[in-house]
Amino acid sequence: MSLWLSGIGVSRGIAIARVQKLHGGDLEIAEYTVAPEELEREIERFRDAQQQALAQLREVRSKIPAGTPGDIAAFIDTHLLMLDDRSLVDSTVANIRSAGINAEAALRRSRDALVAVFEQMEDPYLRTRRDDVEHVVSRVQRVLTRTERELPGGQVPLTEPTVIVADDITPADIILLSQQAVLAFVTEYGGPLSHTAILARSLGIPAVVGLHNARRLLRENELVIVDGEHGHVLADPDDKALEHYRRKQDQQAQDRRLLQTLRDKPAISGDGVEVRLQANIELPEDAAVATANGAAGIGLYRTEFLYMNRKGLPTEEEQYQAYSRVVSAVRGPITIRTLDLGADKQVDSGQRQGPTPNNPALGLRAIRLCLKEPELFRVQMRALLRASAHGQVRIMLPMISSLSELRQAKALMATCRAELIREGRVVADRIPVGAMIEVPAAAISSSLLAREVDFFSIGTNDLIQYTLAIDRVDDEVNYLYDPLHPAVLRLIHMTIEAGHKAGIEVSMCGEMAGDACYTRLLLGLGLTDFSMHPANVLEVKRAVREAQVGELRRRVADIMQAASLDDFASLLAAL
Template sequence: MSLWLSGIGVSRGIAIARVQRMHGGELDIPEYRLSPNEIEGEVVRFFGAQRRAKEQLREVRSRIPEGTPGDIAAFIDTHILMMDDRSITDATVAHIRNERINAEAALRRTRDALIAVFEQMDDAYLRTRRDDVEHVCGRILRILLKSERQLPAKAEHGEPYAIVADDVTPADIILLAQQQVAAFITEYGGPLSHTAILARSLGIPAIVGLRDARRLLRENETIIVDGEAGHVIADPDEQALAFYRAKQREHARHRAGLVKLKGRAAISRDGVHVRLLANIELPEDARIAEEAGAEGVGLYRTEFLYMNRKELPSEEEQYEAYARIVSAVSGTITIRTLDLGADKQVDSGRSHGPLPTNPALGLRAIRLCLKEPELFRVQVRALLRASAHGRVQIMLPMISNLQEYRQACAMIEAAREELRAEGRPMAEDVPIGAMIEVPAAAIAAPMLARHARFFSIGTNDLIQYTLAIDRVDDEVNYLYDPLHPAVLHLIRHTIESGRRAGIPVAMCGEMAGDPRFTRLLLGLGLTDFSMHPASVLEVKQIVVESDIGRLRAAVSAALDCLDPQELRDRLAAL
């Protein structure tokens, strides 16, 4: 009898394969006291394990084939750099010396403290970066414990197999992809986890957050993995196999057709030009985005310059980083100013007192920058200087009222006057826009649109704040619904407010890169989409096949439905 399981589908595609379970789970970490003459030897043992871990990751990186998307290598590069991060090494050595405990226990304390900080972060994307800490520290711990995780051997006779694990590191994914793994199923993780991002980049069907998967799925049994719907069917009958084999063939034809779209403009059947932009984090991502057909960058996050360090980045360091990324982008690049909060004490080493009860609603993003003007001034000066190297737009996060926007603009103008007096080169025109991710900003969009040069809708936070739920909280994330009527009305109101004021409105949240919502968003009037580069061709295909005029009429009628299920049915039929 077949067993049907559901998790979070994060990478499209169908796999029919045999289960190979990958064991890992919690490490049994001993703790014991050191004698005074053992302390320095233990420090040496820790650094030896750290060196070995870096060697392993460099070996993985050297095996990445030519032509592989650059964001895949970037994950490994990030973990190699984190191996030397002082927030890991210095803290661990301090625990060994000050508390006279063994290296494993010291590293566990460091790991747990860092993870606790990341889990307090209000930005769902940044919160998932706790996985980086877990993976980096876990690799060193396994070396210290002589308990290194073994990857499953390649299946005999080339038979496809699906990995079932508690979690999978970026290095594991890269090595397993070279063994032609058919799918990944993990018990933990979310749509923004590295497992999800890498699986999408590699085109491997993947499901995350499927609790008890290792217990429920037997070794070597045949399963069907639907990476879009998030379904797993164990021990399928012949009827199910035939149905999903047909879907596999259809998906393969679909993927082959996407390649033909690379050089084609995203113009709908009725002649509407839709701008497809990319969300990026590293200069290497700019090349990947351009290869995928993105016309520019709709979101460049700057938080990574501030994280995992005790001192704030200087103006010069920020300028060099921004100038590099701006020079690498051929189109317009929208750079979001610092979107961190007072809860992130690890990032700057400043003393903030106790953590807020609800950091998502506390002193963060533009609120923090306005309260600490020197922090904002340094970043803005660096951004304005970088504007000399390309077409830069500055985006202000978490704007909730016009006063915040105008105050931030006044501070940017003051920084511009300083640079002009110093004779520093910069662009004459750097548009300043507002990120619409707070319901108050969406409702007040007509007023904001009279002052902002552009809007960008951040759906991840807009949905969470509108529905009062945390989508990475397993207890309530079932309520996270992009199709909730309140969410759709706020999106439509924002787009229409921008249109009436004559300013562009983009969307840079996860919803923009999800092909399930593309027709809906086109029907709401959205013409600027910003997404992960791996989603560009998928969305472009839908755009070129759509008649936007007809979609706008259909969506307008659908939004008038009073019955939630009828609304969903109509939207699904677009």
């Protein structure tokens, strides 16, 4: 009898194969007292385990094929940095000495302290990086306890098509398994921003996450169908279901081949409206992937990774070198977002003073943190201004909510520019400055903000959760996360209209921009500048080329005037 299960679809595609479970969930770690004369030996045991774990990850890193997208190797690099981070190592050694306990228990205490920091982060993407801590610590714990995580196939690579079912999967395991006959991943935990989700999308492997009790409900070697777009898993399917999904597989394969023919074609609608499709990236290596997928530039370059997984702040020179590499590699404009972290992240190599905020998402973060810590902002701004000499740099300020924030940031930028010129440094003659619209207050006052900036970029991820008062990575309320809520669409439309009236560019860099399901709606709202994950560019380009923008704008205007929620929903469904 067939069993239908639903989780969160995070990587599109359909896979039909038999289940192999990834064994080895949470380890049971005992805590016991170590005699004083044995403490140094216990510390040495911990250091040996740490070095073995580093060697394991370096081996995985060496097996990543050439030409693989940069974000895949970046996950392993992040874990290598964490494993060698002095804060993790020193705190564990300190716990062994001060508490007189075994290495496993001391490491667990260090993990708990680090996870608590990440749990308080306001940014959903950064908060999910607590998984990095869990995976790194688990790898060392398994060396200490001599309990290696069992991969399907063991030392013999998988040769039969397989769907991996696990509680969670580390980046290292995903990379190793992706080089075998693994067709899909199903995990009990995780969300759209989890490791499994991000890596599966980069590797083009269907994945469903957040499917609770999957390891209990699905049997070893059972035939399953995984629909990574809709989040469905069908166990023990009948012939009719198999035939249906095999047809869908064939259609998707043909669809992917057709998409590749669009790579060098312009993003122009059927009625002649030109649309710019750019890419979101995080690492210099991602710029090549964006170009290969036909992106017209970089609409969002995140700079947070320069600050994470390290004890000290990145220097001006270090930042300049990183920015220069990506600016030089990009053909066309590149929009670089200034630091978007919260004060709960220890970017100053020290302990944050004061109590932990009750609502970190509403606290000291992004531009607020940069203006409160001007030296932090000044170092980054000088590096960005210097990098502007190598290409078409645009600087974007995150979480703007008022004119005063904009003016303070622009004043600091002007001061840094004057300093660099006095020092004989080369700086571009003109560097456009823009604001991210991700706070409802910014959208509502967008007509005022538009007078102070050269462009807007709508960050829908935060705009939606702030507007609807929900945390999109919280399993209890993320069902309320609705990009099509009338309030959200009105704020987006208001921002686009304000930008157009002021004669400035308006782009969108949130997840809505990269989902072809929303392309027609966004075109109808007046958006002509999209930025997204490089893998989504071709699909959105197709939707643009098939659209009649003039007709869409007339229909969307009717939708925005709908007298009731029922009318709004029915008109939207018919778009």
